[in-house]
Amino acid sequence: MDLNSFLTSLGTSFIIFVVLMLLFSWLSSKPSNNVVYYPNRILKGLEPCEGPRSRNPFTWIREAVTSTEADVISMSGVDTAVYFVFLSTVLGILVLSGLVLLPALVPVAATDDSVGLTQTTGNGNFSSLEKLSMGNVKAKSPRLWAFVIGTYWVSFVTLYMLWKAYKHVSELRAAALMAPHVKPEQFAILVRDIPPVSEGQTRKEQVDSYFKMIHPDTFYRSMVVTDNKEVNKIWEELEGYRKKLARAEAIFAESKTTGKPEGTRPTNRVGFLGLIGKKVDTINYCNEKINELIPKLESEQKLTLKEKQQAAAIVFFNRRLAAASAAQSLHAQMLDTWTVTEAPEPRQVIWSNLKMKFYDRQIRQDIVYVIVALTIFFYMIPIGFISALTTLKNLRKLLPFLKPIVNQNAIKTVLEAYLPQIALIVFLALLPKFLLILSKAEGIPSESHAVRAASGKYFYFTVLNVFIGVTVGGTLFQTFKDIEKHPNNIVSLLGTGLPGNATFFLTFVALKFFVGYGLELSRLVPLVMYHLKRRFLCKTEAELKEAWAPGDLGYATRVPSDMLIIIIVLCYSVIAPIIIPFGVLYFGLGWLILRNQVSI
Known part of the structure; x- marks a missing residue:
């Protein structure tokens, strides 16, 4: 990718973001769109927007910045507040890292002698930005010590900010547990793997007698899980x-x-x-x-209720402290009997999974892990192939008949700017539902736990396939002939080619924060879907409410996607510090736009 293609990608993405921001300001001022743009306020019984109806394009920024953590918790809950702690922490890491790395490392790299950079442009890199990276520093140069020190600085800042975030999240959790507005699940525990019932005894009698014996003063009652199919x-x-x-x-x-x-x-x-x-x-x-x-x-x-009782139950206590203590205690000598965990929120329970036995869950978990590993491996093949194939140089080689088309400057610029990134985003969009289904198949007892498990799987997938797959796959494709000639130099050849992939990730991050967050802010897709449903499908108030219900932030894909950006930016922050401002923009815009979304 040359400099013109990079600037075209960046400029076009920015223009799209500005247009989407203006659309948001205009559309959100229309009373007919209130349920799409202010769903949380309407669900809380508040007015859609405070103050005058007229809004300038930047009013939402002021409202987002002035909202407090208490506002976020009251509107969207503690989970959302914790997610904002995560965004603030990453933003702090990148800002503190950039304040040192940008003024220190960029001049060190830019003022060194260029080492054959003009030859690297043929491999899809562009020298103008590579001169600002470690690739411009001579081998064994004393200047490389500056990059080593930069690595330690980033590590220190990351550990310090994570320590602060951990303390903050612990305080939020403690405050939520001690809040005066109690929740039913705070008085309950989930009991699974209950042994077979003795003759002449019902399942409820078995559970009641067992927990009365262990918790005589705090046990309240039990509710046996049934097969409700x-x-x-x-x-x-x-x-x-x-x-x-x-x-x-x-x-x-x-x-x-x-x-x-x-x-x-x-x-x-x-x-x-x-x-x-x-x-x-x-x-x-x-x-x-x-x-x-x-x-x-x-x-x-x-x-x-009479004949389909399962080997699981919800046990209630008369104090929250007793339930919290019981959830963290062993209730039997054998690991596979009387398994106790915290009770999920009632709306989150996956009732069909509660009856699964301990060893069934273990076997299912192992099978799911194997399936995920195979999925990661086989997805890496098409993603690595696509990442290599979608460079114009490789397209000309493999598909010679496209040369007259891709050699035209306008088409060439657009293809180089967007083709690899869009191909990667499309591949990633196909996976989340599949991983969520696999997570539920493990026997996980609650929806939120299943989302968290799917999020972890998606994170491994993005790191191994996107970060490592694109980086190593693209570099291998470019240096394959050199590796064939000099197989003993594979490490040095890969090391030489890896910095050039920073340009791909620069445009990838820019596309994600300008276009992705622009669509998030404008809510064009939910708006169009709502009006289509309202016009052609919805006839009752319940159907209308279902059409505009806000839902959650989509943590199963959002958190892993954010983690991928963190890994990309941190890994390239010392090699090519110019990527840090893009990371700051991604998480800064994310904090601002999502703060606006959850506060309204």
Whole structure:
């Protein structure tokens, strides 16, 4: 990539961000868009925006900067506040590192004699920025000591900032646990791997007697987990008919006009997908099905409570301290019986996983790890291939018929600026759902825990495939012939080629923070989806609320993506300090835009 392509990528991304920011300022001032741009405030029963309706393009920046940590917790919870501690910590690491590395290392590199940089431009690098990196310093030069000292400085700053962040997060957690507004899960623990019931004893009697013996003064009651598969099936069918009934009644009410006060009753077919079968009155049909399903549900619930009890239970205590202490204590000599953990939030429980035995979970976990390892390995092949293939030099070699097209300056500039980065982003977008499914298959008891597990898998994937795969894969492709001729020099050849990949990551980070955060701020996709659903699909208030519900920040992909940027910036911060301002922009913009999102 030459300097013109780099500047084109950077400039275009910046223009897109400015346009998206202006769109946000305009669209967020429209009352019809309030539920998209101010969902948290509306859910809390507050006015969509404080002060006058007119907003200049930078009002949101002032609101985001002036919001406090208490505001974030009240609007979005402690998890979001911890995420902002993470962003602030990384921003602090990069700012403190940049204050020393940029004025110290850039002049050291720029004033040294260039070592054949003009020849490296043919390999897809550009000398103008490489002159500001360690690649411009002669081998065995005393100036290299400055880069060694820079490495120690970055390490010290990172460890210090992480220590401060750990203390802050510990304080936030302690404050949340001691808050006067208690939550039901703070009084409960989750018990799994309960041994078989003795003859003449029910599962509930077994659990109650066991915990009364261990916690005689603090035990309150227990709730045995049941196999609710059939109950859930009936419940979902019942809820489906209730929603369909509410929708049909809303359509019927809309059809009543002055000219036709009796209206038109909606009808539907009862066959496959409503396309075939007998035509019925929707309202009457739904009422009939609801009346049929309610007694069926009640009967199945009684049967489930009596005959489908599982080897798991939720145990409640009369004090929060007792529950917290019990969750951290052993309750049996054998590891695979009476396993106790903190109880998840009720809405987060994955009930179907609670019945899994200890060794079943261990085997499932091992199988999932093998699948993830194979996925990482086989994904590395196409990503490494794509990263090498999408450089123009390699495209000309492998696809000669494209030469007349890619040799045109305008097309060449655009392809070099965006093609490799977009190809990489598309590959990464395909993975998160698959990893979340695998995490749930391990037998994890809660949704939040499954998200955390998927996030860890996605992090390993991004580091091994994106960072290492792109870096080593691209370098191997460029130096393959030299390695064939001089196999003993593979380390030095790779070391010589690696700094050139900093240019790829510069544009990758710029694309992520300008375009990615621009789309996050403008909320164009949720806005379009909301208005389409409102216009064509939503007929009831419940359907409308479901259409604009804000959801979480998407931690399963957001945190690993941020960690990838941290690794890229920290690893190249000493080799090519010019990457540090891009990292500061990424996390600074991220803090600002997400602060705005969660505070409204």
